Amino acid sequence: MMKARVHVMLKAGVLDPQGEAVRHALGALGFDQVGGVRQGKVIDLEVDASSEEAARASVTEMCEKLLANTVIEKYDIEISAA
Amino acid sequence: MKAGVIVFPGSNCDRDMAVAFEKAGADVQMIWHKDSSLPSGLDVLGVPGGFSFGDYLRCGAIAAQSPICRAVVDFAGKGGHILGVCNGFQVLTETGLLPGALMRNSNLKFICKNVELTVATDDSAFTSGYERGAQITVPVAHHDGNYVIDQDGLSRLRDEDRIAFTYASNPNGSVADIAGVLSENRRVLGMMPHPERRVEAAHGGEDGAAMFRGLIDALVPA
Numbered sequence: 001m002m003k004a005r006v007h008v009m010l011k012a013g014v015l016d017p018q019g020e021a022v023r024h025a026l027g028a029l030g031f032d033q034v035g036g037v038r039q040g041k042v043i044d045l046e047v048d049a050s051s052e053e054a055a056r057a058s059v060t061e062m063c064e065k066l067l068a069n070t071v072i073e074k075y076d077i078e079i080s081a082a
Numbered sequence: 083m084k085a086g087v088i089v090f091p092g093s094n095c096d097r098d099m100a101v102a103f104e105k106a107g108a109d110v111q112m113i114w115h116k117d118s119s120l121p122s123g124l125d126v127l128g129v130p131g132g133f134s135f136g137d138y139l140r141c142g143a144i145a146a147q148s149p150i151c152r153a154v155v156d157f158a159g160k161g162g163h164i165l166g167v168c169n170g171f172q173v174l175t176e177t178g179l180l181p182g183a184l185m186r187n188s189n190l191k192f193i194c195k196n197v198e199l200t201v202a203t204d205d206s207a208f209t210s211g212y213e214r215g216a217q218i219t220v221p222v223a224h225h226d227g228n229y230v231i232d233q234d235g236l237s238r239l240r241d242e243d244r245i246a247f248t249y250a251s252n253p254n255g256s257v258a259d260i261a262g263v264l265s266e267n268r269r270v271l272g273m274m275p276h277p278e279r280r281v282e283a284a285h286g287g288e289d290g291a292a293m294f295r296g297l298i299d300a301l302v303p304a
Contacts, residue, residue: 017185017186017187066143067139069176071182072183072185
């Protein structure tokens with residue numbers, strides 16, 4: 001088994017209303033040092049694969065088909081030994 | 083005319099859509115999401131509003147991968163007419179049948195109210211019952227109706243006259259006030275507002291009825 005961690009984030013240029021709301025709330029709490037906030041998702045998977053390359057290939061396909069909407073989102077995949 | 087309405091776990095506008103089709107004179111069949119094929123001889127398919135699969139992952143994302151959606155994509159490929167409303171619009175963008183995506187409303191609030199729409203094109207079976215430029219009142223009820231498309235995609239929609247409806251007063255942050263878009267072959271319409279909730283006087287108005295009547299007039303062989 002391999003472990004995969006997928007980070008899904010809105011693409012640059014796509015306005016993130018939730019990130020903006022978090023930024024405003026942080027400002028209201030006095031965290032004036034916060035410039036911008038982007039909110040995304042982290043998805044952890046356990047993947048039956050013989051190698052890191054095989055795991056990465058199958059998780060990439062999962063991202064393209066389901067885990068990310070590539071119209072508005074980008075994704076990064078980290079693979080590690082279970 | 084035969085209409086089908088897809089039912090996902092979490093659909094909640096499926097009955098309303100069926101009633102709107104029936105009221106316009108269609109025979110309606112409800113179709114369960116686990117079915118892998120559509121009934122034969124369907125003229126039009128409705129993908130209703132609601133919260134399919136609890137909106138998990140992204141609105142419409144899980145529904146778009148359900149067995150019935152493979153049949154829906156095939157139906158579209160053969161030139162079938164499909165109306166997706168609200169969550170149905172989200173499902174159709176997730177299947178790739180319609181361009182763009184629907185994000186969280188820009189004010190982050192669930193919006194439930196009547197809105198004024200402009201009929202941006204009458205060149206489709208769905209909008210043929212309206213005059214281009216007409217103002218109609220239809221309810222919206224959504225949290226994720228903020229339509230996003232890139233500049234090239236928007237130019238294409240405009241050049242090909244595929245923006246079906248726009249908001250008179252943008253409630254949710256949608257690009258170019260877009261409330262509904264058509265597919266390239268003009269036979270798939272996705273829209274956030276609910277025409278099926280505005281088809282009889284008891285609803286407070288009947289501005290949605292022309293869509294269902296127009297569809298039937300356009301699709302029934304003369």
